[in-house]
Amino acid sequence: MLFDNISISMVNKKDEFSKEREIFLEHIQRAGLRKTAQRNLILDIFLRTEEHLTSEDLYWLVHKEDPSVGNTTVYRTLKLLTEAGLAREVRFGDNKTYYEHHYNHEHHDHMICTECGQVIEFFSQEIENLQEQVAFNFGFSLSHHSLRMWGVCGECQKKVTEPQVVPSGAQPKIKVRSVVGS
Protein backbone atom coordinates (compact mmCIF):
# COMPACT_ATOMS: atom_id res chain seq x y z
CA MET A 1 0.00 0.00 0.00
CA LEU A 2 2.66 2.47 1.07
CA PHE A 3 4.98 1.17 -1.63
CA ASP A 4 2.26 1.49 -4.21
CA ASN A 5 1.95 5.18 -3.50
CA ILE A 6 5.67 5.75 -3.65
CA SER A 7 6.15 3.92 -6.92
CA ILE A 8 3.22 5.68 -8.50
CA SER A 9 4.46 9.11 -7.52
CA MET A 10 7.96 8.30 -8.76
CA VAL A 11 6.85 6.94 -12.09
CA ASN A 12 4.50 9.82 -12.73
CA LYS A 13 6.76 12.63 -11.54
CA LYS A 14 6.76 14.32 -14.90
CA ASP A 15 3.10 13.78 -15.51
CA GLU A 16 2.02 14.90 -12.08
CA PHE A 17 -1.56 16.10 -12.19
CA SER A 18 -1.89 15.10 -15.84
CA LYS A 19 -5.19 13.41 -15.02
CA GLU A 20 -6.48 16.56 -13.32
CA ARG A 21 -5.44 18.68 -16.27
CA GLU A 22 -7.24 16.29 -18.58
CA ILE A 23 -10.41 16.52 -16.53
CA PHE A 24 -10.25 20.29 -16.58
CA LEU A 25 -9.79 20.39 -20.36
CA GLU A 26 -12.68 18.02 -20.86
CA HIS A 27 -14.90 20.21 -18.72
CA ILE A 28 -13.77 23.33 -20.57
CA GLN A 29 -14.52 21.79 -23.93
CA ARG A 30 -17.81 20.22 -22.96
CA ALA A 31 -19.01 23.62 -21.75
CA GLY A 32 -17.84 25.39 -24.91
CA LEU A 33 -15.27 27.42 -22.99
CA ARG A 34 -11.72 28.32 -23.89
CA LYS A 35 -8.27 27.24 -22.80
CA THR A 36 -6.26 30.19 -21.53
CA ALA A 37 -2.87 30.83 -19.98
CA GLN A 38 -4.47 32.24 -16.83
CA ARG A 39 -6.62 29.18 -16.27
CA ASN A 40 -3.66 26.89 -16.74
CA LEU A 41 -1.55 28.82 -14.26
CA ILE A 42 -4.32 28.99 -11.67
CA LEU A 43 -5.03 25.27 -12.03
CA ASP A 44 -1.35 24.41 -11.63
CA ILE A 45 -0.86 26.45 -8.51
CA PHE A 46 -4.08 25.13 -7.03
CA LEU A 47 -3.03 21.54 -7.69
CA ARG A 48 0.36 21.83 -6.07
CA THR A 49 -0.97 23.54 -2.97
CA GLU A 50 -2.43 21.09 -0.50
CA GLU A 51 -3.68 23.68 2.02
CA HIS A 52 -7.23 24.93 2.23
CA LEU A 53 -7.25 28.17 0.27
CA THR A 54 -9.58 31.11 -0.09
CA SER A 55 -9.91 32.74 -3.48
CA GLU A 56 -7.79 35.57 -2.14
CA ASP A 57 -5.09 33.20 -0.83
CA LEU A 58 -4.82 31.60 -4.22
CA TYR A 59 -4.84 35.00 -5.89
CA TRP A 60 -1.70 36.02 -4.01
CA LEU A 61 0.07 32.77 -4.85
CA VAL A 62 -0.78 33.33 -8.50
CA HIS A 63 0.18 36.97 -8.21
CA LYS A 64 3.72 35.99 -7.20
CA GLU A 65 4.18 34.14 -10.47
CA ASP A 66 2.20 36.47 -12.70
CA PRO A 67 1.08 39.83 -11.27
CA SER A 68 -1.01 40.55 -14.33
CA VAL A 69 -3.65 37.97 -13.35
CA GLY A 70 -6.64 39.55 -11.65
CA ASN A 71 -8.45 38.24 -8.60
CA THR A 72 -11.73 38.00 -10.48
CA THR A 73 -10.16 35.47 -12.79
CA VAL A 74 -8.90 33.41 -9.87
CA TYR A 75 -12.34 33.60 -8.31
CA ARG A 76 -14.08 32.50 -11.50
CA THR A 77 -11.56 29.78 -12.19
CA LEU A 78 -12.09 28.31 -8.72
CA LYS A 79 -15.80 28.11 -9.53
CA LEU A 80 -14.86 26.34 -12.76
CA LEU A 81 -12.62 23.91 -10.91
CA THR A 82 -15.47 23.18 -8.54
CA GLU A 83 -17.84 22.52 -11.44
CA ALA A 84 -15.24 20.25 -13.01
CA GLY A 85 -15.05 18.22 -9.81
CA LEU A 86 -11.46 19.15 -9.05
CA ALA A 87 -12.17 21.49 -6.15
CA ARG A 88 -14.65 21.59 -3.32
CA GLU A 89 -15.89 24.50 -1.22
CA VAL A 90 -15.56 24.29 2.57
CA ARG A 91 -16.38 26.67 5.39
CA PHE A 92 -14.76 26.74 8.79
CA GLY A 93 -16.91 29.29 10.50
CA ASP A 94 -14.92 32.45 9.84
CA ASN A 95 -17.30 33.49 7.07
CA LYS A 96 -14.90 32.75 4.28
CA THR A 97 -15.09 30.18 1.52
CA TYR A 98 -12.14 27.85 1.41
CA TYR A 99 -11.34 25.47 -1.43
CA GLU A 100 -9.80 22.04 -1.07
CA HIS A 101 -8.85 19.32 -3.55
CA HIS A 102 -11.74 17.12 -4.52
CA TYR A 103 -10.51 14.81 -7.26
CA ASN A 104 -8.74 11.75 -5.92
CA HIS A 105 -9.28 13.04 -2.41
CA GLU A 106 -11.77 10.86 -0.65
CA HIS A 107 -14.59 12.36 1.32
CA HIS A 108 -13.57 13.42 4.78
CA ASP A 109 -14.71 15.59 7.64
CA HIS A 110 -12.85 18.30 9.52
CA MET A 111 -11.66 18.83 13.05
CA ILE A 112 -10.57 22.42 13.71
CA CYS A 113 -8.35 23.59 16.56
CA THR A 114 -9.79 26.80 17.96
CA GLU A 115 -6.38 27.76 19.35
CA CYS A 116 -3.99 27.39 16.43
CA GLY A 117 -6.41 26.92 13.54
CA GLN A 118 -4.95 23.56 12.57
CA VAL A 119 -7.38 21.53 10.49
CA ILE A 120 -7.33 17.76 10.74
CA GLU A 121 -9.07 15.80 8.04
CA PHE A 122 -10.56 12.53 9.15
CA PHE A 123 -12.93 9.86 7.93
CA SER A 124 -15.09 7.47 9.90
CA GLN A 125 -17.10 4.88 8.04
CA GLU A 126 -19.09 4.21 11.19
CA ILE A 127 -20.24 7.83 11.40
CA GLU A 128 -21.10 7.77 7.70
CA ASN A 129 -23.20 4.66 8.17
CA LEU A 130 -25.06 6.13 11.11
CA GLN A 131 -25.82 9.27 9.14
CA GLU A 132 -27.36 7.22 6.36
CA GLN A 133 -29.37 5.32 8.92
CA VAL A 134 -30.72 8.48 10.56
CA ALA A 135 -31.62 9.90 7.15
CA PHE A 136 -33.38 6.67 6.22
CA ASN A 137 -35.42 6.82 9.41
CA PHE A 138 -36.70 10.24 8.38
CA GLY A 139 -37.37 9.21 4.78
CA PHE A 140 -34.56 11.48 3.65
CA SER A 141 -32.46 10.80 0.58
CA LEU A 142 -28.99 12.18 1.42
CA SER A 143 -26.85 13.95 -1.14
CA HIS A 144 -24.04 15.29 1.01
CA HIS A 145 -23.18 16.39 4.49
CA SER A 146 -20.78 18.48 6.49
CA LEU A 147 -19.40 17.49 9.86
CA ARG A 148 -17.08 19.88 11.62
CA MET A 149 -15.79 19.45 15.13
CA TRP A 150 -14.10 22.25 17.05
CA GLY A 151 -11.83 21.78 20.01
CA VAL A 152 -8.26 22.06 21.20
CA CYS A 153 -5.59 19.91 19.58
CA GLY A 154 -3.06 17.92 21.57
CA GLU A 155 -0.22 20.41 21.07
CA CYS A 156 -2.29 23.39 22.18
CA GLN A 157 -3.52 21.52 25.25
CA LYS A 158 0.10 21.19 26.36
CA LYS A 159 0.77 24.89 25.77
CA VAL A 160 -2.14 25.91 27.98
CA THR A 161 -0.57 24.26 31.02
CA GLU A 162 2.52 26.45 30.66
CA PRO A 163 2.41 30.05 31.94
CA GLN A 164 2.11 32.41 29.01
CA VAL A 165 1.81 36.08 28.17
CA VAL A 166 -1.01 36.92 25.81
CA PRO A 167 -0.20 40.06 23.84
CA SER A 168 -3.20 42.40 23.83
CA GLY A 169 -4.93 42.44 20.48
CA ALA A 170 -3.77 38.92 19.67
CA GLN A 171 -6.86 37.15 18.50
CA PRO A 172 -7.29 33.44 17.88
CA LYS A 173 -7.93 33.99 14.21
CA ILE A 174 -8.54 30.92 12.15
CA LYS A 175 -5.58 30.09 9.99
CA VAL A 176 -5.84 26.92 8.06
CA ARG A 177 -3.28 24.23 7.65
CA SER A 178 -4.06 20.79 6.39
CA VAL A 179 -3.16 17.45 7.89
CA VAL A 180 -4.51 14.24 6.49
CA GLY A 181 -5.81 11.91 9.17
CA SER A 182 -6.36 8.20 9.00
Place this chain on the structure above:
Amino acid sequence: MLFDNISISMVNKKDEFSKEREIFLEHIQRAGLRKTAQRNLILDIFLRTEEHLTSEDLYWLVHKEDPSVGNTTVYRTLKLLTEAGLAREVRFGDNKTYYEHHYNHEHHDHMICTECGQVIEFFSQEIENLQEQVAFNFGFSLSHHSLRMWGVCGECQKKVTEPQVVPSGAQPKIKVRSVVGS
Protein backbone atom coordinates in the same frame (compact mmCIF):
# COMPACT_ATOMS: atom_id res chain seq x y z
CA MET B 1 -43.35 11.48 30.73
CA LEU B 2 -45.89 12.66 28.24
CA PHE B 3 -48.29 13.53 31.05
CA ASP B 4 -45.58 15.41 32.84
CA ASN B 5 -45.10 17.69 29.89
CA ILE B 6 -48.80 18.30 29.47
CA SER B 7 -49.39 19.12 33.11
CA ILE B 8 -46.37 21.39 33.26
CA SER B 9 -47.42 23.35 30.22
CA MET B 10 -50.97 23.73 31.55
CA VAL B 11 -49.91 24.84 35.00
CA ASN B 12 -47.39 27.31 33.68
CA LYS B 13 -49.47 28.77 30.89
CA LYS B 14 -49.39 32.25 32.39
CA ASP B 15 -45.74 32.08 33.27
CA GLU B 16 -44.63 30.79 29.92
CA PHE B 17 -40.98 31.67 29.34
CA SER B 18 -40.69 33.13 32.83
CA LYS B 19 -37.49 31.19 33.33
CA GLU B 20 -36.07 32.53 30.08
CA ARG B 21 -36.98 36.07 31.07
CA GLU B 22 -35.30 35.57 34.41
CA ILE B 23 -32.13 34.34 32.73
CA PHE B 24 -32.11 37.34 30.44
CA LEU B 25 -32.55 39.77 33.33
CA GLU B 26 -29.79 38.11 35.26
CA HIS B 27 -27.45 38.41 32.30
CA ILE B 28 -28.42 42.05 31.78
CA GLN B 29 -27.76 42.92 35.39
CA ARG B 30 -24.55 40.96 35.71
CA ALA B 31 -23.17 42.81 32.69
CA GLY B 32 -24.27 46.21 34.03
CA LEU B 33 -26.75 46.69 31.20
CA ARG B 34 -30.27 48.08 31.23
CA LYS B 35 -33.75 46.70 30.93
CA THR B 36 -35.61 48.31 28.05
CA ALA B 37 -38.98 47.98 26.35
CA GLN B 38 -37.32 47.08 23.03
CA ARG B 39 -35.32 44.25 24.55
CA ASN B 40 -38.38 42.86 26.26
CA LEU B 41 -40.40 42.92 23.07
CA ILE B 42 -37.64 41.34 21.01
CA LEU B 43 -37.10 38.62 23.62
CA ASP B 44 -40.83 37.84 23.74
CA ILE B 45 -41.23 37.53 20.01
CA PHE B 46 -38.08 35.44 19.75
CA LEU B 47 -39.29 33.10 22.48
CA ARG B 48 -42.70 32.47 20.95
CA THR B 49 -41.28 31.83 17.48
CA GLU B 50 -39.96 28.31 17.08
CA GLU B 51 -38.59 28.74 13.55
CA HIS B 52 -34.99 29.43 12.72
CA LEU B 53 -34.78 33.18 12.26
CA THR B 54 -32.30 35.61 10.77
CA SER B 55 -31.89 38.96 12.44
CA GLU B 56 -33.87 40.44 9.58
CA ASP B 57 -36.70 37.88 9.93
CA LEU B 58 -37.03 38.75 13.58
CA TYR B 59 -36.83 42.46 12.78
CA TRP B 60 -39.92 42.21 10.59
CA LEU B 61 -41.86 40.26 13.21
CA VAL B 62 -40.97 42.94 15.75
CA HIS B 63 -41.75 45.64 13.24
CA LYS B 64 -45.32 44.38 12.95
CA GLU B 65 -45.88 44.98 16.65
CA ASP B 66 -43.78 48.10 16.99
CA PRO B 67 -42.52 49.80 13.82
CA SER B 68 -40.37 52.18 15.84
CA VAL B 69 -37.87 49.46 16.74
CA GLY B 70 -34.80 49.50 14.51
CA ASN B 71 -33.07 46.51 12.98
CA THR B 72 -29.80 47.36 14.70
CA THR B 73 -31.48 46.87 18.05
CA VAL B 74 -32.83 43.50 16.98
CA TYR B 75 -29.39 42.53 15.74
CA ARG B 76 -27.71 43.58 18.97
CA THR B 77 -30.36 41.98 21.14
CA LEU B 78 -29.90 38.65 19.36
CA LYS B 79 -26.21 38.84 20.21
CA LEU B 80 -27.22 39.51 23.81
CA LEU B 81 -29.57 36.55 23.81
CA THR B 82 -26.77 34.39 22.49
CA GLU B 83 -24.42 35.57 25.23
CA ALA B 84 -27.14 34.88 27.79
CA GLY B 85 -27.44 31.31 26.54
CA LEU B 86 -30.98 31.72 25.26
CA ALA B 87 -30.17 31.71 21.56
CA ARG B 88 -27.69 29.92 19.36
CA GLU B 89 -26.32 30.84 15.94
CA VAL B 90 -26.70 28.34 13.08
CA ARG B 91 -25.76 28.41 9.42
CA PHE B 92 -27.42 26.42 6.69
CA GLY B 93 -25.13 27.23 3.80
CA ASP B 94 -26.97 30.21 2.32
CA ASN B 95 -24.49 32.56 3.94
CA LYS B 96 -26.91 33.90 6.49
CA THR B 97 -26.83 33.62 10.26
CA TYR B 98 -29.92 32.00 11.71
CA TYR B 99 -30.82 31.93 15.37
CA GLU B 100 -32.52 29.09 17.18
CA HIS B 101 -33.60 28.54 20.78
CA HIS B 102 -30.81 27.31 22.99
CA TYR B 103 -32.14 27.24 26.52
CA ASN B 104 -34.08 24.06 27.32
CA HIS B 105 -33.49 22.88 23.77
CA GLU B 106 -31.13 19.96 23.80
CA HIS B 107 -28.26 19.75 21.39
CA HIS B 108 -29.28 18.50 17.98
CA ASP B 109 -28.06 18.36 14.42
CA HIS B 110 -29.80 19.44 11.22
CA MET B 111 -31.03 17.74 8.08
CA ILE B 112 -31.92 20.21 5.34
CA CYS B 113 -34.13 19.50 2.32
CA THR B 114 -32.54 21.06 -0.74
CA GLU B 115 -35.91 21.17 -2.51
CA CYS B 116 -38.25 22.82 -0.01
CA GLY B 117 -35.81 24.09 2.60
CA GLN B 118 -37.43 22.14 5.40
CA VAL B 119 -35.10 21.68 8.34
CA ILE B 120 -35.37 18.57 10.48
CA GLU B 121 -33.68 18.60 13.85
CA PHE B 122 -32.39 15.25 15.03
CA PHE B 123 -30.16 13.79 17.68
CA SER B 124 -28.17 10.58 17.64
CA GLN B 125 -26.26 9.58 20.75
CA GLU B 126 -24.39 6.99 18.71
CA ILE B 127 -23.05 9.64 16.34
CA GLU B 128 -22.12 11.83 19.30
CA ASN B 129 -20.20 8.97 20.89
CA LEU B 130 -18.32 8.20 17.71
CA GLN B 131 -17.34 11.85 17.35
CA GLU B 132 -15.87 11.84 20.83
CA GLN B 133 -14.02 8.66 20.01
CA VAL B 134 -12.53 10.05 16.80
CA ALA B 135 -11.48 13.23 18.62
CA PHE B 136 -9.89 11.16 21.36
CA ASN B 137 -7.90 9.20 18.80
CA PHE B 138 -6.41 12.44 17.53
CA GLY B 139 -5.72 13.79 21.03
CA PHE B 140 -8.38 16.44 20.46
CA SER B 141 -10.46 17.90 23.25
CA LEU B 142 -13.86 18.69 21.69
CA SER B 143 -15.85 21.77 22.58
CA HIS B 144 -18.64 21.67 20.02
CA HIS B 145 -19.49 20.45 16.57
CA SER B 146 -21.83 21.00 13.65
CA LEU B 147 -23.32 18.21 11.60
CA ARG B 148 -25.55 19.14 8.69
CA MET B 149 -26.92 16.70 6.16
CA TRP B 150 -28.47 17.81 2.88
CA GLY B 151 -30.82 15.75 0.78
CA VAL B 152 -34.38 15.45 -0.40
CA CYS B 153 -37.14 14.91 2.14
CA GLY B 154 -39.82 12.27 1.73
CA GLU B 155 -42.50 14.69 0.54
CA CYS B 156 -40.29 16.24 -2.12
CA GLN B 157 -39.23 12.81 -3.36
CA LYS B 158 -42.89 12.09 -4.11
CA LYS B 159 -43.33 15.41 -5.91
CA VAL B 160 -40.43 14.69 -8.24
CA THR B 161 -42.21 11.67 -9.68
CA GLU B 162 -45.14 13.82 -10.77
CA PRO B 163 -44.83 15.86 -14.00
CA GLN B 164 -44.30 19.50 -13.14
CA VAL B 165 -43.77 22.87 -14.76
CA VAL B 166 -40.83 24.79 -13.41
CA PRO B 167 -41.35 28.52 -13.85
CA SER B 168 -38.22 30.13 -15.23
CA GLY B 169 -36.41 32.13 -12.59
CA ALA B 170 -37.79 29.98 -9.81
CA GLN B 171 -34.81 29.13 -7.70
CA PRO B 172 -34.63 26.56 -4.92
CA LYS B 173 -33.87 29.18 -2.34
CA ILE B 174 -33.41 27.95 1.19
CA LYS B 175 -36.33 28.82 3.37
CA VAL B 176 -36.22 27.48 6.85
CA ARG B 177 -38.94 25.76 8.77
CA SER B 178 -38.34 23.81 11.91
CA VAL B 179 -39.48 20.34 12.81
CA VAL B 180 -38.29 18.60 15.92
CA GLY B 181 -37.18 15.03 15.28
CA SER B 182 -36.85 12.17 17.71
Place this chain on the structure above:
DNA sequence: TTGATTGCAAAGCATTTGCATGCTA
Protein backbone atom coordinates in the same frame (compact mmCIF):
# COMPACT_ATOMS: atom_id res chain seq x y z
C1' DT C 1 -27.15 63.27 36.14
C1' DT C 2 -24.53 59.53 34.18
C1' DG C 3 -23.75 56.53 30.97
C1' DA C 4 -26.08 52.71 28.56
C1' DT C 5 -29.42 52.30 24.54
C1' DT C 6 -31.41 53.35 20.34
C1' DG C 7 -31.95 54.09 15.34
C1' DC C 8 -30.17 56.06 11.48
C1' DA C 9 -26.72 56.04 8.26
C1' DA C 10 -22.58 54.60 6.82
C1' DA C 11 -18.60 51.48 6.96
C1' DG C 12 -16.71 46.69 6.47
C1' DC C 13 -15.91 42.68 4.18
C1' DA C 14 -16.30 38.80 1.22
C1' DT C 15 -18.47 37.84 -2.85
C1' DT C 16 -20.46 38.75 -7.30
C1' DT C 17 -21.40 41.32 -11.57
C1' DG C 18 -21.14 44.96 -15.63
C1' DC C 19 -18.53 46.29 -19.16
C1' DA C 20 -14.92 47.68 -22.36
C1' DT C 21 -10.88 45.50 -24.07
C1' DG C 22 -8.25 41.45 -25.31
C1' DC C 23 -7.68 36.99 -27.05
C1' DT C 24 -8.94 31.92 -28.35
C1' DA C 25 -10.73 28.97 -31.72
Place this chain on the structure above:
DNA sequence: TAGCATGCAAATGCTTTGCAATCAA
Protein backbone atom coordinates in the same frame (compact mmCIF):
# COMPACT_ATOMS: atom_id res chain seq x y z
C1' DT D 1 -14.43 37.20 -37.15
C1' DA D 2 -17.53 35.71 -33.29
C1' DG D 3 -17.99 35.52 -28.86
C1' DC D 4 -15.65 33.80 -24.68
C1' DA D 5 -12.16 35.57 -21.15
C1' DT D 6 -10.08 39.08 -18.60
C1' DG D 7 -9.39 42.74 -15.20
C1' DC D 8 -10.90 46.78 -13.44
C1' DA D 9 -14.24 49.00 -10.85
C1' DA D 10 -18.41 49.08 -8.91
C1' DA D 11 -22.52 46.66 -6.97
C1' DT D 12 -24.34 43.46 -3.86
C1' DG D 13 -25.77 41.33 0.52
C1' DC D 14 -25.10 40.54 5.06
C1' DT D 15 -22.98 42.13 9.09
C1' DT D 16 -21.03 45.54 12.07
C1' DT D 17 -19.97 50.19 13.86
C1' DG D 18 -20.03 55.57 14.71
C1' DC D 19 -22.61 58.93 16.51
C1' DA D 20 -26.06 62.18 18.21
C1' DA D 21 -30.27 61.96 20.55
C1' DT D 22 -32.85 59.40 23.99
C1' DC D 23 -33.83 57.09 28.11
C1' DA D 24 -33.16 53.81 32.35
C1' DA D 25 -31.34 53.84 36.87
